[in-house]
Amino acid sequence: MSLVIASFVMGASLVACDDPRTDAESAAAKLADAVQIQDVSSVPFEGLESAAVNTELQSIFKALEPAKPTIDVGELTLEQDTAKVPLNYTWDIGGTQWKYTVSARLAKSENEWVTTWSPELLVAGLQDGEVLRRATIAPPRADFLGADDAPIVTTRDVVNVGIDKTRLGSADAVDSATQLAMLVEVDPAAFSAQVSAAGPEAFVAAITLREEGRTITDEQVNAIPGGFTTTEKLPLAPSRTFARGILGTVNPVNSEQIEASGGGLLQGDLTGNGGLQQQYDERLRGVDGLEISAENPDSGESGPAPRPLFSTPPVPGEPLRTTLDLGLQELAEKTLADVGPASALVAVRPSTGAVLAAASGPGSNGYNTAMLGQYAPGSTFKIVDSLAMIRNGATPETIVQCTPTLNVEGRTFKNAEGYPEGSLGDVTLRDAFAHSCNTAFIAARDSVTQEQLESVATSLGVAIEAPKLGAEAFLGSVPGQAEGTEHAASMIGQGKVLVSPLSAAVMAASVAKGATVSPQLVTNPETTSRSAAPSASASPSVSGSPEPSTVASPQPTATGPVSPVTAAESAAIGDMMRAVVTSGHAGFLEAVPGAPVQAKTGTAEFGNDTPPKTHAWIVAIHGDLAVAVFVEEGGLGATTSGPLLQSFLTAAG
Template identity: 65%
Template sequence: MGKKTKLSLAMASLVLGTSLVGCDDGRSGAESAVKDLASAVSALDVGSVAFEGKDSASANEQLRNVFAALDPQKPAVQPGDLTLDGDNASAPLNYTWTFGDSEWKYAASAKFKKSGGEWLAVWDPATLVPGLADSEILSKGSQSPPRADILGAGDVPLVTYRPVVDVGIDKPQLGAADPAAAASKLATLVGVDPAAYADQVKAAGPEAFVRAITLREEGRTVTNVQIAAVPGARAIPASVPLAPSRTFARPVLGAVGEATAEQIEASGGSLTAGDVTGLGGLQQQYDKQLRGTEALIIRAQRADLTREQIQAAATDPRRTLFEVAPAPGTPLKTTLDQRLQALAETTLADVGPASAIVALRPSSGAVLAAASGPGSNGYNTAMLGQYAPGSIFKMVDSLAMFRNGLTPDSKVACTPTLAVDGRTFKNSEGYPESSLGSVTLRDAFAHSCNTAFIAARDSVSQAQLEAAAMAMGLAVEAPTLGAEAFLGSVPGEAAGTEHAASMIGQGKVLLSPLSAAMMAGSVAKGAPVAPQLVLNPDAGAPAAGTANGSTAPAAQPSATATGEAPASASGQPITAAEAASLSDMMRAVVTSGHAGFLSSVPGAPVGAKTGTAEFGNETPPKTHAWIVAVHGDLAVAVFVEDGGLGATTSGPLLKEFLTAAG
């Protein structure tokens, strides 16, 4: 290439480069400034943004004051298309604020000016909210609609607004009285900690009403006269969502109260301090359905505007920027029967250890009562308890044995003891000698012969035992339940002493009282029962969990609305003929076995199975007490932790419940 050619190319490159520089009118720098401002406002922190007309620290403080009432929400801010005019530029900032299910969207114009080769954002409060003046901030008002009821069978309100009184010290009414002394006196009267309440009253501001306790109006024994005798004390009428009694189905239904710190953190901004929400149980699981949508109003107002000035003004001095009308929640319909639930709780009232009574209707799967006794200390033993079922699991054994060709009249060997791999199994204390030897399966079942069922382990594999459990609705998903529950765990593999223990409902076999009632219900129905508690779960509510054990099978197809459980993935669901044979043997437990005390229960004949499950390492071992029964279209399970024998501990509780249930 010659020198002339090289010179021509160099000149062309210089001309082209000069042309490109001339086309850069500053747009890229301005666009970068717009993006930086949008990102900073999204974070509600413009401390790093260079402004024209205001220092960054002052601008940042004003921004935070403007939006302080919206905390903890932050906006999502997206920049729009830039308009460039020499050393001036502008672009819209598109804001999106999210409040629960509601979105507030608007666009505000941001201006920029080029100074000393740098693009600066021009400070203007209207960049934050259109039309916002320099002296203005935002305020947020909200009001929750009345919380929807939780309904029981027949749409009877279980949790509904009931009258209460908030009892506390109204500090402006104290006069010259000593706040601590008045607080201690009131606390003693209403039964709260005097020292802790006195500290609350002393720490509260001079205009505060400091609540000591909320009392149900119905049946309260502390009178208004007694309260008024304490300096500064008041009883303020109110109404709050409550069940029929303080303990009524509390572990199942949950409660309503101020959101906890953990709930607020997990809510993604939909809950803030002081918000009322569901606490545990169905109230928390279906909070969104029950709570509805609260009214929300966001206004612009002078920063120095007081509540008194607002109330005194002829017209509201604030201007509304965004408003959401309240939407009431939807009542949650359940199958709980108020009378039977209360009866179950009364039946367990004097039981010391953790305990439960579950009653369901086999024909539909409706859970009528799920009571956990006072010894459960608020835990949902009825639905979430995980315990070895003991001999009530012989119902599953028997189904597996039927499928291997046996009938209730088949002969089995009932020996006093049986050794398996060096471990000796025996029958319960007091086992009748007349039912030892070669006896019918019915007789072995009626008297709960452990050795006869353990001896069947060679012909009933662990996999067959698992399949029989699933055939009765155990350890499979229950899509229609609508609440968290443990529905059983039966290992598919076990050998030696573990397989032998499984045959008498021990080892790694676990049931809850709910799943035990389902097992009995499947006998009464002649098909597996799919339990149902919640009838109208909101489509947006969390999925109704079914907490199965780690050995439980994968989720099964959805149950039908008639309470029919899904077919087991491992085989055929229990048939009407198989259920009839089990029903025959359960009736024998009452007519000739050790549940004869149930023969006097009026109405339909009762069929039952008792269970005593050993646990722990003590000698002799402690035992859980179980009994399940069917009585017409009612299936019931009664459980007492560390309760001794099923027949002598849980049996009388079952009789009391069935007799009163009618």
């Protein structure tokens, strides 16, 4: 009896270890795992080599790379030595999910379960010889809008001018390329090399021109053997230079961007590069529509059209609204058009903080000097000094001493060349401000501490965050600790004190409003600002190849909470800024029509040359407009930046 029972138990164990359902389910799970990683070389197939099936699978799915499916195995149905199991596919392709279910068939062959191969194992209804085809439908890129929703960047017609090598006939490709390059004014040698290297059926573009206003005609292009034009639409600003440092550009994606996107970008997509175009690229670009179809690549052009399998419509991008005034921005750029060094002109509306214009001149080489430049403000910083002195009890009538020179710990400070002798000696604070007496303000360093300079600067909107700006910006840096000659230098806007043209305009705007102004550029309510003040040790950027500063949260001042500028304080400073025009360096601004202009000039030395190079500054208030003009290598603020400001304000009306 014991032997019979033992034999029965042993037989039951052997059956349990060889349960057909368990083995079939294990085979189905192995199949799903292998298809997920797109490598079925270890899966046994009925009557086929696994390597051959693997090659076919990879060919079918190739168009969907780098995406791979997730496969859930459903409830298996077992019938003697055959099984059927649903495989639930989920693809995540560029953020779009494609789901479907197929049925896999398995059969028991000798001692293992093998898969019956069919393309329908991968996609329902897929036929022999067919592969998947993926196409995207890009929505139009959303517009940039300016003040009053005026379109800034919008879809515009362009013409690609180049050589179509199929149209060359017997003509020499290099000769045609040279002729076309000279017509459109590109490098003949470089373009000829491109044309020579291209295939025999290639179209090689030499330049892309705006349709509106182009002077090179189709007739001129077609007169050159192989010369040809194609048309398309691109998101463009009103001109090639319009606010380029702020807006950035839109270009076809490159291979690095495609790889970094993890499938979010494909060849032929457009993406933002630099500025707001890059910062808000996802919002502006929208979501591509997706089309997946089945096609037989061997059927040729006469074969059946691709058979649709799955599609989603494109989702348009959302416009980005800004405060830029098209007329003022164009006027600002026109004002700086002939300035050689890096330069900027920023206009802010004090009542709202709206940035109406932020132009960087041609010498900035495409860099956003207006918002990201970091420079010593020179005597424009005497606005900060004056507010500190007023908070210490001074008024515009307070008598201060303006000496020709002042020695601080062995370093001699002096006034600018040509300082009027009649404004030396005991003068009012208003007169010292109007003529920009360096020694008078440096002499106040014992009563105006460095900590107070830092606190007062923030009262005027300098070196604090701008939560409504919505763009990268440098808003100034004023160290809270400095002694001796460094503190003395801070009193005249040098040392480690740094501002951007934007923050200089905000300083003037705060005086105009009688309250601390926080600038705003992007007005969409859901956008967030990425602007802040970097550390006080940041260095000024170098014209031509600067990098944006590291954005960081501002540190609390050493003197505690910041007190915003008041209307009474602003009135006193405004009185002194008006004196700069009526009796000081900026008398030429009296000719500007409209509201009386209030201003402050500034000249800041930099570098190690003898004599040193200088930054030229001027800030002004004209009604509900605050403006800062900056020239990186510009001599005196009054003589270099001043006439630019006068021209701008006069034309702005």
